[in-house]
Structures are given as C-alpha cells and as structure tokens.
Amino acid sequence: MGREFILSLIYSLIILMFLTACGSNNNTEKNNVDDTANKNSNEEQIISEPHKQNIQDSVIDNEGDAFMEDVKVKLTFNNEVAIVNMYDNPTSRDFLSQLPLTITLGDYAGTEKISYLSKKLSTEEAPSGSDPSVGDFAYYAPWGNLAIYYKDFGFSNGLITLGKIESGLENLETMKDNFTVHVEKVD
Numbered sequence: 347m348g349r350e351f352i353l354s355l356i357y358s359l360i361i362l363m364f365l366t367a368c369g370s371n372n373n374t375e376k377n378n379v380d381d382t383a384n385k386n387s388n389e390e391q392i393i394s395e396p397h398k399q400n401i402q403d404s405v406i407d408n409e410g411d412a413f414m415e416d417v418k419v420k421l422t423f424n425n426e427v428a429i430v431n432m433y434d435n436p437t438s439r440d441f442l443s444q445l446p447l448t449i450t451l452g453d454y455a456g457t458e459k460i461s462y463l464s465k466k467l468s469t470e471e472a473p474s475g476s477d478p479s480v481g482d483f484a485y486y487a488p489w490g491n492l493a494i495y496y497k498d499f500g501f502s503n504g505l506i507t508l509g510k511i512e513s514g515l516e517n518l519e520t521m522k523d524n525f526t527v528h529v530e531k532v533d
C-alpha cells in the first residue's frame with residue numbers, strides 16, 4: 347500500500363503542475379489580449395490625432411489633417427500632371443526641402459506607386475504608422491520610399507502621410523512600367 351500511495355501522490359502532483367501551467371498560460375494569453383487591445387487603442391489615438399505641428403499657416407481638411415496653406419507639389423510625368431496638397435508635419439517639411447527632385451516610380455503590389463529616395467526623411471513627431479486611403483502621398487520610413495496610393499490599404503507601421511493628391515491620380519494609376527517623375531513645389 348505504501349508504493350500505491352507514493353504513485354498516487356506523484357500522479358496528483360503531475361496533474362496539479364499541468365493544471366497550474368495551463369492556468370498560467372490562460373492568464374498570459376488574457377494579458378496579451380488586453381495589452382494588444384490597449385496597444386491598438388493607443389495606436390488608433392495616435393493615428394487619429396491631426397498633424398498639429400506648426401499649424402498657424404495651415405488649413406484643416408475634413409479628416410482632421412492639417413494642410414500647409416498654399417503648399418502644393420506638382421508631379422510631372424509622361425506629359426501628365428498630378429497635384430498634391432502637402433500636410434503640415436516635420437516629414438513633409440523635410441521632403442519639401444529636397445525639392446526639386448527627379449525620381450522613378452514603379453508599381454508595388456497593385457496598390458501603390460513607389461520610389462526610393464536617396465536620403466531618408468525625418469520621422470520626428472511621426473505617428474507609429476497610418477492606414478492609407480486612395481490618393482495618399484506618403485513616406486514609408488522602414489524602406490525610405492515614397493508611396494502614392496491608388497487603392498486602399500491596411501494599417502502600416504512606419505507609414506507617414508505627407509499629403510493628399512487633389513488631381514491627376516488616375517494618370518498615375520494607369521502607368522504600368524517604371525516611369526520618370528519630376529517633383530517640384532508649386533509657386
């Protein structure tokens with residue numbers, strides 16, 4: 347009877363350790379879910395905040411983003427033009443300081459036109475990322491490239507919206523191969 351008792355005790359301890367470990371995992375998973383919900387909630391707050399830096403000379407659009415008043419960029423390509431209203435944020439201002447530029451745009455994932463810049467832009471005061479929509483003119487900081495969205499896309503960490511295309515997006519979208527674009531500030 348002593349041996350059976352010891353085996354029962356060992357078996358009970360093993361089951362107890364297993365149940366404790368399972369309970370511990372459930373709490374960890376619950377904490378991870380709670381942390382993720384809090385993180386997502388914080389990201390949404392950061393993303394939905396309008397670009398408020400230096401907005402004395404800015405106009406707020408209907409999505410809460412601040413455009414620089416009278417600051418537009420012209421993209422010229424293949425005898426076509428697209429005009430971008432620039433947002434007021436440090437990354438946009440850094441981009442504007444590099445103009446004029448001649449870049450090569452190419453299609454990426456059937457969603458956007460991209461071009462790598464020779465110099466990375468400032469990410470000072472930038473949100474953790476953004477959820478681009480049709481017409482967004484953006485900078486993807488991890489790769490150092492411009493992105494012009496002609497289709498909606500999901501949230502991307504490191505994506506900073508520089509402006510919004512006001513005209514000519516359809517001309518960009520129809521370009522199939524890589525093409526040269528001259529980028530300049532509109533006076």
